[in-house]
Amino acid sequence: DAKTTQPNSMESNEEEPVHLPCNHSTISGTDYIHWYRQLPSQGPEYVIHGLTSNVNNRMASLAIAEDRKSSTLILHRATLRDAAVYYCIPFRANSKLTFGKGITLSVRP
Amino acid sequence: GEEVAQTPKHLVRGEGQKAKLYCAPIKGHSYVFWYQQVLKNEFKFLISFQNENVFDETGMPKERFSAKCLPNSPCSLEIQATKLEDSAVYFCASSQGQGAYYGYTFGSGTRLTVV
Numbered sequence: 001d002a003k004t005t006q007p008n009s010m011e012s013n014e015e016e017p018v019h020l021p022c023n024h025s026t027i028s029g030t031d032y033i034h035w036y037r038q039l040p041s042q043g044p045e046y047v048i049h050g051l052t053s054n055v056n057n058r059m060a061s062l063a064i065a066e067d068r069k070s071s072t073l074i075l076h077r078a079t080l081r082d083a084a085v086y087y088c089i090p091f092r093a094n095s096k097l098t099f100g101k102g103i104t105l106s107v108r109p
Numbered sequence: 110g111e112e113v114a115q116t117p118k119h120l121v122r123g124e125g126q127k128a129k130l131y132c133a134p135i136k137g138h139s140y141v142f143w144y145q146q147v148l149k150n151e152f153k154f155l156i157s158f159q160n161e162n163v164f165d166e167t168g169m170p171k172e173r174f175s176a177k178c179l180p181n182s183p184c185s186l187e188i189q190a191t192k193l194e195d196s197a198v199y200f201c202a203s204s205q206g207q208g209a210y211y212g213y214t215f216g217s218g219t220r221l222t223v224v
Contacts, residue, residue, distance in 0.1 A: 043215035
């Protein structure tokens with residue numbers, strides 16, 4: 001499995017954009033990049049995933065570097081409900097989702 | 110339904126007792142996964158199923174843990190003779206497919222406390 005490096009924590013202000021970085025320099029060509037988050041006392045929640053192109057959905061945007069060695073999850077307007085641990089996970093076909101330490105996002109009112 | 114239903118939400122067992130956890134995957138999802146979260150931010154994969162067949166059991170402690178997914182029944186994870194170290198939150202997830210193209214949908218977990 002490709003290794004990932006994420007900062008331990010990040011703070012943001014409510015209603016401002018948040019950019020959560022992830023380095024995955026050992027990613028293979030067939031690994032998708034998945035992002036999940038875990039809100040307090042809940043199960044992990046799928047956020048977004050992509051392979052090469054940038055992706056948008058109702059929750060977030062995913063910007064993938066051209067060399068695919070890093071990606072950034074973008075929350076366009078952070079809310080208090082977005083405070084969670086965010087996991088960046090390179091995910092290969094026929095393997096399983098493997099969680100790292102993640103990044104803890106705090107949102108200030 | 111569109112959610113993965115896990116029961117019970119909380120389970121307390123004395124050391125040495127049996128614990129059984131249940132998971133109803135999303136209808137139409139053919140893959141089921143079990144994870145154990147002992148400490149915050151640390152997940153351990155246990156086992157996965159494709160329909161009723163074991164797909165990957167590389168994370169399962171063989172001696173006391175077993176799991177099943179039978180047709181028309183919730184999947185189950187059973188721990189015989191629980192130990193204090195089994196105290197954790199156990200999450201079940203389901204997916205339309207095994208490949209990385211599909212995301213996983215997780216349940217809200219069962220918190221097992223062994224006393």
